[in-house]
Amino acid sequence: MSGARRLALLGRAYLALVLLFLYAPVIVMALMSFNRSPFYTLPIRWTTDWYVKLADNDALIAAGLNSLLIAVVTAVLATVLGTAAALAFRRYDFPGKRLLQMLLLPPIAIPWLIVGTAMLVFFFWIGLGRGLHAMLLGHVALALPYVVVVVSARLSAFNPELEEAARVLGAGPWQVLRHVTLPFLAPGLVAAALFAFAVSFDQFVISYFLAVPGVSTLPVEIYTAIRKGFTPEINAISTIVIAVSTLVLVGVARVYRFGSAR
């Protein structure tokens, strides 16, 4: 066997391993959500009972809807605010601009446990307390830097003469934004919104700290459920979440062909 072929084979084996570690746990979980036995026993005896039971689990469903609501609102708010910030950074020079740009990045690196503790203390101190509104505030703050970074990256490829051309043709500032700048940014905005959605939907620590009994998010609820005792309903809801997010991402990737030149 030649060296090149051996190398190619090694590469494939490596790829297979990476994919295995990434996807095997998820696939096992999805399979077990259809298994009659709650104890992962093989062979699999197919059932949809866990999904039927899940439909009756009001706590999980409510938490799932909360998660969805917070994630969608976070995605919208963070994308709007973050895009405005990215545009301002690009367009204007103002005192403190460099400092502000620098301040954007540390929250990405600070452990969520610390940010979450800080938020909990701070929100109580200013009288905001805990609850859905506090979680939403925390999530938007957390997602904002990601949006600014993603939108700024897209914006750096923007030819400012396009805006000038639109203005000289008679378009006012809002028309320029709507017809020229935003359409160009669209792929970046979708990516940024997805990021924000994911940051919020995945968020456990901050949600856990800011949740009040009875109003929690899916990750918090799953964690609480597991502490009480694992049930295959967790597999079922997790499988639904995985299926939905995979479908959304594949759809978006098809529309915008990430990574390829348009």
Added chain:
Amino acid sequence: MAAVSVSGVSKRFGPVQALDGVSLDFANGGFFALLGPSGCGKTTLLRLIAGFDAPDAGQIGIGGERVDGTPVERRNVGMMFQSYALFPNMTVADNVGFGLRVRSVPWPERRRRVGEALDLVHLSGLGDRRPHQLSGGQRQRVALARAIVIAPRVLLLDEPLSALDKALRVSMQVELRRIQREVGITTIFVTHDQEEALSLSDRIGILRDGRLVQEGPPRALYERPATAFAATFLGEANLFAGPVDGGRISLGDGAALCPSGPPDPGAATATVAVRPEKMRVTAAATVPETGWNWLDAVVEQHIFTGSSLTYLLAWRGGSLKVFEQTLGEAVAVPGEAVRVVWRPEHTVPVMP
């Protein structure tokens, strides 16, 4: 009445004085070139007229109306950018129709006018394409159609041909001139290419370091440059300087040049410019015609370029250039001593 008038306009960017007291009138329906080296302020002037920047001093009028406080989008000017700046997310027809759309022109009229504009630039049938599916020349035509479809009061072109290759550039020059004549729109055209300025425009304004050096029709500027810079930037020129002696410019050794007009009466020294094609290379010791200027030089090089011949001559440690038509006559060879002769009326006094 002037379509655009600029009076006493100055603009400073930080330490750079981009424009310094420039006054210019752009006649209605004319094709005006702003010519100068990079950094001379020509693009700044164009952007001030468009309204992207405001002048520090002076006034700008469009169609007899002061526009100082008018924002870009309400000046009703057409502008073509160096990058063409076509909107990548829109089709060709939507690009061209953008100015009408933001003016809320109803759809049927919009469609008709976009069709006419695309006809004018010979792009009918390509309305459904996207900008990235077009060639460089086609993109330029789209940009032009988009700029003129709104019937602007003035068309501003910022180095519109610089991104095209030479052959395409020449054909676009002809095209640009045709379209400008057909539409009859006042056009201001920024370029650093003197040949382009000469061949396209009715009038040329030469800018240098933010100041207007000279302004006039191409022929007049070429034949009667006012300064040494204008003489050498617009075409080529041989410059001679020396003390004024009895209305003649002394070159020393008893040689003296007779200028086309009296030099500045107060000045002790004067500079004259002579175009290379106005000079003739003759055999050494040829007796020049009465009144002609002459000097003796040595051929350094001759360069054959087909229809013409360029002589590089050594003269007093400097170098002269002479263009001659190739008429099949004897050619002076390098090292040969020659006499260069020319008419006094081609000896133009210029400011140094």
